[in-house]
Amino acid sequence: MNMTGLGVLLLLAGIGVLIFGILSFRKKNWPRRKTQIVIISSILAIIIGFGIIPSAETDEASTEKPKQEEKTKKIAVKPVLKAEKTFSTNDDGTIVIKGETNPGAEVSLIFDDKPTEVTTADDNGAFTFSLDEFDEPEEAVLAIEIDGETKEQPLSLALSASYETKLAAEAEEERVAAEKAEAERVERDRVAAEEQKAKDAKIAAEKKAEQARVAAEQKAAETKRAEAERAAAQPATSNEQGETVYITATGSKYHYDQNCRGLNNSNGETAVTIDEAEAQGFTLCGFE
CATH class of the missing domain: 3.40.970 (Ribonuclease HI; Chain A)
Structure with a gap:
């Protein structure tokens, strides 16, 4: 029996004996002195019971507090983060990063020159990042924070040999296509320049021919006019002289x-x- 139960028992017993003593005293069944002893004893039992109950509750409360603190300590969770240190892309340039952490924890994938990726672990603590068109090696950091405590793990993200070969082939195709496009552009510019040159030469020749024609017509007109003026002037002079x-x-x-x-x-x-x-x-x- 704990202290609270004992206090309650004394309290009830004291009250019962007190009532019994008072009734006996009134009926004069007991001698006066014996009745006084019973009443005094019952009052003491009541007082002791009242004293034990608060003390027991305080003791129980003080005992309960360490238990609660112990329970709180047990609830505190340590951050867990498990993953491979190196991940490589597949043949299409997709890189998948998997790991384990605390269930429901928020996991960050941090880069130096790219936006941070964030995902949430499932109920079993599993998490996954999937990055598409990953075309160059990178260093990154996995990080979680639980109850103010942070845990990090560095990662090396690499390109698979097959994907590097594919990227090199694509780069070569782009280079060849760019050279071909540049050669076609140069040829178009050359043809256009020659056509423009021929057009300018034709225009110049036509202009020169037109100028020559106009000059010839002007000269012929001047000659005809001069001959007409001379013909008109000479007969008059001859007739006069x-x-x-x-x-x-x-x-x-x-x-x-x-x-x-x-x-x-x-x-x-x-x-x-x-x-x-x-x-x-x-x-x-x-x-x-």
């Missing part, structure tokens, strides 16, 4: 200049006035 011209026996033209090339094949010239030449049907030589 009775100028001498030269004719041939077989020709039909008269000439102001005895050295005119129209007289190169003549066998002799005759000097007459212009009025006489025109009267005979002669006209002005086209060379003058």
